[in-house]
Amino acid sequence: MSASVPSLPPTLKANPQLYRWVDFNTQGLVRIYPGKVEIGQGIVSAIAQIAAEELDIDFSRVHCHPVDTSISPNEGSTSGSRSIQEGGEAMRQACAEIRSLFMHAAATKLGVLPETLQVRDGRFLTPDICASLTYWDLVQEVDLHQHADGKSSPKAPETFKTVGLSLPRLDILAKLTGGAFIQDLELPGMLHARVVRPPSFRANLLHMDIAPIKAMQGVSNVVQHGSFLGVIANREELAIDAMNALGKACTWNETPTLPEPEKVAEYLLSQPVDDELLCNVTSSLPDGDIQELEATFTRPYLAHASIGPSCALAWFHDSKLEIWSHSQSIYALRDEIAKLLHMPPEKVVVRHAEGSGCYGHNGADDVAFDAALLALAVPGQPVRLQWTREDEFAWEPLGPAMVVKLAGKISKDGSVLSWQEEIWGNRHIGRPGRFSGPGLLAAWYLEPGIEPPLPADMPLSMGGGSQRNAVPYYEFPVKKVVNHVVQSMPIRVSALRALGAYINVFAIETFMDEMAHSQSIDPIEIRLRHLTDFRAVEVVHAVARMSNWKAQEQGDGVKGRGFAFARYKNIGNYAAVVAEVSIEETISVKRIYAAVDCGCIINPDGVLNQIQGGIVQAVSWTLKEQVQHDTVRINSRDWETYPILRFSEVPEVFVEFINRPEEESLGVGEGVTGIIAPAIGNAVFNAMGIRLRDLPFTPDRVIAAINES
Amino acid sequence: MTEHQVLRVNNEVHEFTAHSATPLLYVLRNDLKLKAAKYGCGLGQCGACSVLIDGRKALSCDTPIWACEGKSITTLEGLGSAANLSVLQQAFLDEQAAQCGYCVPGILMSAQALINQNPKPNMQEICTALNDNLCRCGTHIRFVRAVLRATGQLS
Numbered sequence: 001m002s003a004s005v006p007s008l009p010p011t012l013k014a015n016p017q018l019y020r021w022v023d024f025n026t027q028g029l030v031r032i033y034p035g036k037v038e039i040g041q042g043i044v045s046a047i048a049q050i051a052a053e054e055l056d057i058d059f060s061r062v063h064c065h066p067v068d069t070s071i072s073p074n075e076g077s078t079s080g081s082r083s084i085q086e087g088g089e090a091m092r093q094a095c096a097e098i099r100s101l102f103m104h105a106a107a108t109k110l111g112v113l114p115e116t117l118q119v120r121d122g123r124f125l126t127p128d129i130c131a132s133l134t135y136w137d138l139v140q141e142v143d144l145h146q147h148a149d150g151k152s153s154p155k156a157p158e159t160f161k162t163v164g165l166s167l168p169r170l171d172i173l174a175k176l177t178g179g180a181f182i183q184d185l186e187l188p189g190m191l192h193a194r195v196v197r198p199p200s201f202r203a204n205l206l207h208m209d210i211a212p213i214k215a216m217q218g219v220s221n222v223v224q225h226g227s228f229l230g231v232i233a234n235r236e237e238l239a240i241d242a243m244n245a246l247g248k249a250c251t252w253n254e255t256p257t258l259p260e261p262e263k264v265a266e267y268l269l270s271q272p273v274d275d276e277l278l279c280n281v282t283s284s285l286p287d288g289d290i291q292e293l294e295a296t297f298t299r300p301y302l303a304h305a306s307i308g309p310s311c312a313l314a315w316f317h318d319s320k321l322e323i324w325s326h327s328q329s330i331y332a333l334r335d336e337i338a339k340l341l342h343m344p345p346e347k348v349v350v351r352h353a354e355g356s357g358c359y360g361h362n363g364a365d366d367v368a369f370d371a372a373l374l375a376l377a378v379p380g381q382p383v384r385l386q387w388t389r390e391d392e393f394a395w396e397p398l399g400p401a402m403v404v405k406l407a408g409k410i411s412k413d414g415s416v417l418s419w420q421e422e423i424w425g426n427r428h429i430g431r432p433g434r435f436s437g438p439g440l441l442a443a444w445y446l447e448p449g450i451e452p453p454l455p456a457d458m459p460l461s462m463g464g465g466s467q468r469n470a471v472p473y474y475e476f477p478v479k480k481v482v483n484h485v486v487q488s489m490p491i492r493v494s495a496l497r498a499l500g501a502y503i504n505v506f507a508i509e510t511f512m513d514e515m516a517h518s519q520s521i522d523p524i525e526i527r528l529r530h531l532t533d534f535r536a537v538e539v540v541h542a543v544a545r546m547s548n549w550k551a552q553e554q555g556d557g558v559k560g561r562g563f564a565f566a567r568y569k570n571i572g573n574y575a576a577v578v579a580e581v582s583i584e585e586t587i588s589v590k591r592i593y594a595a596v597d598c599g600c601i602i603n604p605d606g607v608l609n610q611i612q613g614g615i616v617q618a619v620s621w622t623l624k625e626q627v628q629h630d631t632v633r634i635n636s637r638d639w640e641t642y643p644i645l646r647f648s649e650v651p652e653v654f655v656e657f658i659n660r661p662e663e664e665s666l667g668v669g670e671g672v673t674g675i676i677a678p679a680i681g682n683a684v685f686n687a688m689g690i691r692l693r694d695l696p697f698t699p700d701r702v703i704a705a706i707n708e709s
Numbered sequence: 710m711t712e713h714q715v716l717r718v719n720n721e722v723h724e725f726t727a728h729s730a731t732p733l734l735y736v737l738r739n740d741l742k743l744k745a746a747k748y749g750c751g752l753g754q755c756g757a758c759s760v761l762i763d764g765r766k767a768l769s770c771d772t773p774i775w776a777c778e779g780k781s782i783t784t785l786e787g788l789g790s791a792a793n794l795s796v797l798q799q800a801f802l803d804e805q806a807a808q809c810g811y812c813v814p815g816i817l818m819s820a821q822a823l824i825n826q827n828p829k830p831n832m833q834e835i836c837t838a839l840n841d842n843l844c845r846c847g848t849h850i851r852f853v854r855a856v857l858r859a860t861g862q863l864s
Contacts, residue, residue: 040809040846168805175810176798176817177791179744186742217711237728237735240751307749307757307845308811357809357846389750605805609851613808616847639754639843647836650849 006150011035012090015073018101019144021094022051024135030057030122032095033065035075036087037328038171040357041669042606043083045169047091049602053162054095054154056119057135064170067352069334077329077431079360079495080463081572081667084602088665092154098144100152105141106133157600157661164661166605171354182326182353183311187382190313191220192236193374194243195385196229196250197395198445200633201492203227203252213246222246223377226447230374232383243388256631258490264401265298268424273484278460279471281479289412291518297406297507299695300626302399302496303642308356309392310363314375315382321348321375325368326355332433333365337372340443359617361431361494363387363396366441373442390637395441398627399496400426400455402466404507409478414521416512416530418478421470423504426486428465430455430494441492454489463569469501469674472508473567474530491629497614498673501568502621503695505674506681509564510693513682522551523563523682533567535597538658539576540565542595546656547578553686558582559590560687564679568671573598574658575672577615579679580651583687586699589619589651589680594672596655599663610668612653618676620645625696716777718743719787733777734758734769737784745785745814749843756842759815759822760784766822785814788821797821800859801852808846816842820856829860 008016015021015035023031032051038044048062065072075087099119106124107114110131118125125132157163174180198205205227213222213231218238223230231246233239259267313324321343327333327350334350341348350368358364371385387395402425409418430453432439437453444450457465464470467483496502516526524544531537543549543563553561560583565576573596580591592615601607624643628635636642681692690705711726718741725740732751737743737760746769749757753771760769761783789795794802797817807813816839823830823838830838835856844852857863 040807040811042808168802169807172805172807172810173791173802175807175813176785176794176801177745177789178786178814181747181811183748184738184744192739235727235735236739237731305845306811307755307809307843308747309749354809356811359845386748389752389755609805609808609848612850613847616849617845620847638752639750644843644845645847645849646841646843647839647849647853650836650847653850 008148008150009086009089009093011073011075011086012093012148016147018094018098018146018148020073021091022098022144024139027136029061029063030055030135031063031065032091033072034087034091035067035073036078036083037067037330037352038354039078039328041610042169042603043078043087045171046084046602046606047088048170049162049167050088050092051095053160054092055099055122057122059162059167061122067330068349069331070349074331077332079328081568081669081671084665084667088602093150094148096154097148097152101142102135102138105138109133109141160661163602166603169606180354181308182313182324182355183308183386185313185324185353187313187315190382190384191232191234191378192239193230193232193371193383193385194239194388195370195391196231196243196246197391198227198252200254202257203254205250206253207251209249213242213249216242216245221377223374225373226445226449228373228442228445230370232374232378254632258629258631260631261629264300265403268401268403268486272487273424274487276467276483276485278467278481278483279479281476283477285409285417285478290409290417292407292409293514293518294407295511295514295693297404297503297510297693299402299503299506301401301491302621302625303393303627303636304359304362304396304496305642305644306356306358306362306392309387309389310367311355311384311386312368312371313382313384314371316375317380319347321372323348323350323368323372324353325350325364326353326358327364327368328358328361329365329431329433332431333368336432336438336440337369340369340438340440341372360399360496361397363392365432365439366395369440369442393637393642394634397430397492397494400428400466400493402500402503404503406507406511408511408515410515410519412519414519414526414529416474416476416515419472419476419480421481422484423466423470423500424484424486425466426489426493427455427457428493428495428499429457430492452489452492454487455494463571464500465495466500468499468569469504469566471570473536473570474527475532476530497617498670501670501674502677505564505566506677506695509566509675509678510681513562513678513685514691524549525551527565535574536565536567539574539595539597542656542658543576543578543593546595546654547593549578555687557688558584560683560685562679562682562684562686564675564682566675568674573666573668573671575675577672577675577679579676579683581680581683581687583684583702587623587680587684587697587702588649589623591652591654592676593654595658596668596672597658597660598666598668598671600661600665601657601659602665604657607657607668608655611655611672614670614672615653615676616645616650618673619651619680622677622680622695623697714774716774716782717780718782719784727774729775730773732770733760733772733774733782736774737769743784743786747811747814756815756819757812759818759842761818761822764822764825766819785817788817797824797859800855804851804855804858806848806851806855808848812842812844816844816852824860829862830856832857
């Protein structure tokens, strides 16, 4: 019998060779190789901070190598607020083991016991501080071509020196001074490309006259595969001219395949579904005075709406395809492109380069495959493909529209007795590599044409997708939740920050407010009666304290305040918010108070940045955002047809953390986004007595609700 | 057809060949290799491409180079460099005022244009000046604080 092997973090177990994670090849610097990508969330800096802590090296010495399929560990996708838990823990353990190997090597050379050595900024010192060796002195002594074995333990939280500090992010200086993005990369002899998409999702190309486009100034190629069309030119503005001309030279047949915009909820409720029982707690209810409530909630299709449209570089040379991409799924993208192009995976290299913030699955993967198709047409020459604003809005996968129906029973003394919940919508994850069919847009338009596959969800135990946060975190005697997974996909959908949590938390937390109001109970009081997890209780108390919440406080007809709580995914961070609104012609969100417990905080300012951003983005979704369409086309194609929150509309935001260094770190990128909509809606109710159950809360809907009441 | 062009950018004279209707943005990025100004929409709606023309904010995606003749253009590279940050850039660094950072060059140029006109803008004036710059990450709060810091108004 071999001794039992201590368990390793999953992504380290999958990539156990230590040299894959860290190298000391440059004197005085440590280069780390996270498998997670920077998407503006500061994750790479946080992982670097963990590495600095475990290696006992100053943070300024840590450099991060962007994910590259030819060298980096494969840590799957960077999504779901899982990067600190997955990538951070893997790096922590890898660095703990590497430190131990170097410490033993240093001890041997210095002739002392390893446990007597101190480590200061990469230098191993003897107890009398008279002799020392650095990591770089020992590079020849330590071979990192060995597997992590789990035998070295990371540091105890009480000894942290670097973790827990608000250190500046590694990437910000470059972003304040010039070109730091994939859009700014240049390769020698690079050509510029644009694609020409159909006018609608299921349009067929009837006719196209390529010859005049090929003759245009600067145009080197016009590429056609089925109804995938692109142009390549020697200057960017000439590629744009050619794109516009090619667009006009195409005739398409379009058919109405989208639901009527005013009847998306009816459409979803009428489609064939695949049912999934998420929760079924039963018990016999007491007799007595019970009130029953019902309500229906909806959310629209939402866009990721990255400020920088997607971009990729591709270069086909020497039978190898090199791609630069801002995808969140670098390895899956590599595998899928290789499969679609019938190339061996090792002949396709995908490297991450930072793009604009994505907030989920935007056009990043699609543009990379587009660029690959175009690069194959010009062997030896690198191609830069920049999607247009219109490409991004019309062709990025959207966050799915959904419907939630709730029915509940509450006793006169304010106990929620029964909770019946049903949700309708597509599943949420359409990323490449998540199902057998191709998850890349252009693949569906190549000959002979493929039907886009339906998206997938993760299991609920891993956070789910459409069903994320569908099961209330509250204890009720009867609790049944059913997910009706819609089996048609008229509009392409995929993961948008928080996935189903946006509507599921909205529905649950609005309905809790309705339950509370029905029995004249304070909205915070009713939550506390049904929460048993002390960490949940503490964030609720914290936000009540910081917002100076008064039990049963009443709005004044214009101003009001609302409360909401959720534990993200029911397994992630805890957050509670109070929103303060003022309603005149439109809803104005004045202040948001948030209390957050995300376990051990690696970088407080980094967490604050993510929480502020998540709050502001969720205010934008809630007040403004819905993708416009008719029965044929997506009509949100620019910022006028898809407005987002502007500076003058941004609330003041106050955030308090409950730091728990002894607990696991929990990601925060998405964790506050679900509770904002219900807090705002509950504040509107508190102010004016009107209940908003359809997102977004547009002025028209406010007026309609006033007229109804 | 393409013609010989001359532009004054960041106090240097640049010569290149392009059609006079070419948007300034592509000339800055591709001919002059000044990559800070970003393509965001090409429609003059988002502000990611903001630069200064004669000290005032202009949208380079929407400005043909013929309209820049005889004028002085400033891009973010002209404000400061990593080794020599401007006061405004330093304030953004101190406030860690970025998430993805894609909109930041445009925000910085719009803020600089404001400060050129109004050395002590209040919060409302800052929000008004930046209102045509879109930020998707929700970093607005930090941007406003950074402008207050740069103008010596943060205690």
